[in-house]
Amino acid sequence: MTLPPTPAPELSIPELSVIVPTFNERDNVGPLYDALVAALNGIAFEVVFVDDDSSDGTRDAIAAIAARDGRARLIHRIGRRGLATAVTEGLLSASAPYLAVIDADMQHDERVLPEMLAILRGGETDLVVGSRYAAGGSIGGWDARRARVSAVATRLARLISRADISDPMSGFFAITRPAFESAVRGLSGQGYKILLDICASTPRPLRTAEVAYDFRTRVAGESKLDTLIVWEYLLLLADKLFGHVVPARFLSFLFIGGLGVFVHMGALAIMMEAGYPPFVWAQSIAAGLAMIFNFFVNNTLTYRDRRLRGFGPVAKGLLSFIAACSIGAIANVGIANYLFADYRYMWWTAGLAGILVGAVWNYAATSIVTWRAK
Known part of the structure; x- marks a missing residue:
């Protein structure tokens, strides 16, 4: 007796894909995922973790999340490293019409994601930036030196950015798929400021909006910022200013x-x-x-x-x-x-x-x- 085929389970098509680049963030990925689930309650979403071959058990922690919740998945990169390229690969792998990027260290405020998504849904905006410098936002507990470095980097970013935003150095943003696809072939992949790379690579200026948030202090893990980040940032500026002539x-x-x-x-x-x-x-x-x-x-x-x-x-x-x-x-x-x-x-x-x-x-x-x- 031939049994009728079992109907495939109904799958929820995500409206929002959240990209989370990771490198040695074992103790943060679980709390971050739980926070995203709470913040995005009622929204069809997926979370794409892109891991640069962490050595601290980060991928095991992500696997445990995916085992209990099919909305989480992992891209494991071997032999490649860099936040900008990790985010790009995650965005390219995503299936939703709206895309968001958030760091794994929980310093970004995931609770403003629904507001960012709502703005994109309105159809008048291509890119929504989580801004530390917009009215109501803050840089948290940064010391004076880090604040000065960020201010200088932000001013330099205006040399290449085609978007009128207060925080072009932000790593927290949401974007429509067509807007990202218009920029992706021009991305340099240099450094760690993927938002700035996107803004400098689109054929036309993006329609932008900002949502203020308070930058939080890292609780677990170690910061990936070091003096070499400055060099990578300068290479990004050089690529956008002179890359069409000399790599x-x-x-x-x-x-x-x-x-x-x-x-x-x-x-x-x-x-x-x-x-x-x-x-x-x-x-x-x-x-x-x-x-x-x-x-x-x-x-x-x-x-x-x-x-x-x-x-x-x-x-x-x-x-x-x-x-x-x-x-x-x-x-x-x-x-x-x-x-x-x-x-x-x-x-x-x-x-x-x-x-x-x-x-x-x-x-x-x-x-x-x-x-x-x-």
Whole structure:
């Protein structure tokens, strides 16, 4: 006897997809999810956690949430890191007509999400920003230094932002799907300020609104903000200002190469003043020292999203960096020695000429060999 097919269970189609990027937020994801459920009572929603391969059990905590509530799901990223790209992947995976982004650290006030959604439903707004600087909002317990840094960053953001909002640095916002899709192909993926990237990447200025909220103090976990965040922010600004001409990553590589020039020329000056070793050897040693310096600084700054970690990967990366740069280094030393020995150029002029020859080759080769995208 053939049994009739079992009807598929009726699924609730989400109206709102909430994207939560995570990295080592084990103790926050549970309380945050419960807070979202309470705040979004009566709204069909889903929560998409995007985890950058946390090592503290964050994914296990998310799995426990998903096991009891099908509105939660996880995207696990391996070999990729960065808040902006994590949010972008989460938004692209979402199915709802309205999209929201909120941090996992519970510093954003999830209780204003229904108001943000209601504004988008009205059809006159593309983007609603949770603002710390709108009337009624606050930056919470920030010290004077952090407040000054935020104020400067906000002013710089106006160089590239096409939206008239008081808090372009906010990480808390809601957006319509068409508005996000209009920007997504122009996103740089640099840094951690995805809202600013979206506002600078749309073909036309978005219709915006703001909802004030009080920025809360982190309770559990550690802040992901560090001094390198400033560098990532500057790369985002550079990408939006000059990226159509020169990639921001290449500008970073050149800048660090410029710092390497000081290392190179300093070492060369010391050896030339000492009169030992001969110039060709001094130039070779100086080039090697600059190469090592450039590798470690680029690994920290230029390729932070692909950063090599651990003794094995770092050692392998350094060797591949040296190997990839060997052609540039040979040209560097050969041209410098040719100008110094045959044409009697000043040692520092010959040294600079050698450095310039290898710059473009080094960037192209190492981006493919040493820090290739996974």
